[in-house]
Amino acid sequence: MRLYIDTMDAVLVAYEPDGRVRLDDEDWYTPSLQERRAILHAAQAEIERLQDLVLALDPD
Secondary structure (H helix, E strand, O other): OOEHHHHHHHEEEEEEOOOEEEEOOOOOEEHHHHHHHHHHHHHHHHHHHHHHHHHHHHOO
């Protein structure tokens, strides 16, 4: 997975079910509340973009 998080100017490359994340070229860590919100916002925006892509390529 690669998720660009604009507000952090970082790329999330992996996550664990316990909430830890790994950013590109960094070690695993538990993000702060503000960082979690930024990651969630970026993920939701990416989901919306992907849904638009699916609809554009397969309107049925």
